[in-house]
Amino acid sequence: MGAAGRRNLPTSEELATWRAHVETFDIVRARIESRLHQDSKLSSGDYRVLLALSEADGSTVxxxxxxxxxxxxxxxxxxxxxxxxxxxxxxxxxxxEDARGSRVLLTAEGARAFRASTVPHLQAIKEIFVDAFTPRQLADLDETAAAVRRHLDLDSPRPRSSDVPNSPTGETS
Amino acid sequence: MGAAGRRNLPTSEELATWRAHVETFDIVRARIESRLHQDSKLSSGDYRVLLALSEADGSTVxxxxxxxxxxxxxxxxxxxxxxxxxxxxxxxxxxxEDARGSRVLLTAEGARAFRASTVPHLQAIKEIFVDAFTPRQLADLDETAAAVRRHLDLDSPRPRSSDVPNSPTGETS
DNA sequence: CACGGATGATTCACGTGTCAATCAACTGGT
DNA sequence: ACCAGTTGATTGACACGTGAATCATCCGTG
Structure with missing residues (x-):
């Protein structure tokens, strides 16, 4: 064996796990986004913006x-x-208040589109992602995400300035 | 209450699981790709193409x-x-053989870049992804990906034509 | 108040992805 | 041999993402 001390490399099983994970959840995401787009003509970026905006006081931020x-x-x-x-x-x-800044506001059209999109979008998440798993598996997924965040030190750097007194249910996609 | 029979919606815990999963693994992927780019000036697309090409007979396809x-x-x-x-x-x-088609070939430069990139890239996958988990969690991840593929019927529609007698270790990113 | 540095927002250049349209070269049936 | 239909590949129009540069306004300090 000419093996000169293998470094910190993944085994082929570990590599396969990584690849399967990425590929699979890419497809999940693509399906969910494609459904959002079919149902509502919105991209996930649009959804995220509209969600934040509709939660904002006076629909403006x-x-x-x-x-x-x-x-x-x-x-x-x-x-x-x-x-x-x-x-x-x-x-x-x-x-x-600040002549540099701009204020974004939700139009009636935007509010309507967002309202119409939420239930189908949440249904898609349920049907495509959630329903694939047992409750046990969902809990495992939570734990693996948490493990990654610990591993990468993603939990400490949370405290944003002194702003954001109480974040009201920040939805993601 | 006015609740008119909730449909097929995720609970807020399920939704949180979905969001955490997406966000977390987006970051993992971004870190791995960023390292690939720092180390080798290659994107994950580049890597995938170079991998396929370097596996090909005569480095041409x-x-x-x-x-x-x-x-x-x-x-x-x-x-x-x-x-x-x-x-x-x-x-x-x-x-x-076919005047419509073109033949892609790996240059010496491309081969060199790919060769230099693989070990660091695999190390990054190990360190950033694999090392976050226990062996048990890695097995769980395999199983969740498999569960999704079953749920979405992604395993049956595999058989591509009559081509590809034996696929030789197709790496992903 | 004037000035230099921070900050809000946009713009530019580019890489990346999708889909439809294009176009040439192959193919099979007559 | 010819025409129709398929196939290989590129192109164009657009959506989307990042990072650097730009530009105006704000703000703290002398």
């Missing part, structure tokens, strides 16, 4: 707060809002 | 076979190869 809330880069949000604005889902207007 | 092998849309592969060609990783030349 400062653009940078929105970006922070959904954890997007500002330029990403900027571009996405541009597209959504063209479709009439949101509107942007200059901000009174 | 018909473009459409490549697309089928890695399960990409043909236009996606076309665009990706264009970019890779600009960077000198692959080359395309007209195909003798």
């Amino acid at each position: 400062r653009s940078s707060e929105l970006a922070a809330h959904i954890e997007w880069e500002r330029s990403r949000l900027s571009g996405h809002l541009g597209r959504m604005e063209k479709r009439g889902l949101v509107r942007r207007e200059p901000c009174a | 018909r473009s459409s076979e490549l697309a089928a092998h890695i399960e990409w849309e043909r236009s996606r592969l076309s665009g990706h190869l264009g970019r890779m060609e600009k960077r000198g990783l692959v080359r395309r030349e007209p195909c003798a």
Whole structure:
């Protein structure tokens, strides 16, 4: 065996697990997003923006707060809002308090689209993802995600400034 | 109450599991890809193409076979190869047997880049993904992926034509 | 109040993905 | 040999993501 001390490499089983995991959950995600798009003509990005906006007081948020809330880069949000604005889902207007900023607001059209999308979207998550598992497996999934977060130290760096007194049910996709 | 029979909706715990799963493994993937890019200036798409090519007989494949092998849309592969060609990783030349087709070949540069990338990439998968779990959890992950594939009927529609007698270790990312 | 540095937001260049359209070259049936 | 229909591959239009650059406004300090 010319094996000169193998380094920190995965076994082929571990590699297969990784690949299967990625491939499988990519398909799950694609199915859920495709259903959202069929049902409501919304992308998951649209959904996330509309969710945050509809939860906001007066259906309006400062653009940078929105970006922070959904954890997007500002330029990403900027571009996405541009597209959504063209479709009439949101509107942007200059901000009174701070002349640099802008204020994003939900249009009636956007609110309607979001309202119509939520139940089918949640159903899709249930049918495509949740229903694939036993309760035990769901608990295992929770635990594996938690294990990853511990492994990568993703839990400590949570405390955002002193903002966000009580985050009201932040949905994701 | 006004509750008119809730439909097939996930509980908030189930929804939280879904969101945590997506977010967490997005980060895992991003870290692995970011490391691949730092180490080797390759994207996961590049890696997948180079892997398939380096496994191919004579480091050359018909473009459409490549697309089928890695399960990409043909236009996606076309665009990706264009970019890779600009960077000198692959080359395309007209195909003798079929004047419509083209033949993709690995350049020395591409082979070198791929060779240099594999060990660090596999290490990253081990360190970032595999090492987060106990062996038991890894087995659970295999089983959850399998459960999804059964749930979505992803295993039956496998048989591709009569081609591909024995697929030789198709790596993914 | 003036100035320099932080901050809000957009823009640009580019990589990446999808789908429809295009176009040439192959194929089979007559 | 010819035409129709399929197939190999590219292209174009668009959605989406990242990072750097830009630009105006704000703010703390002298």
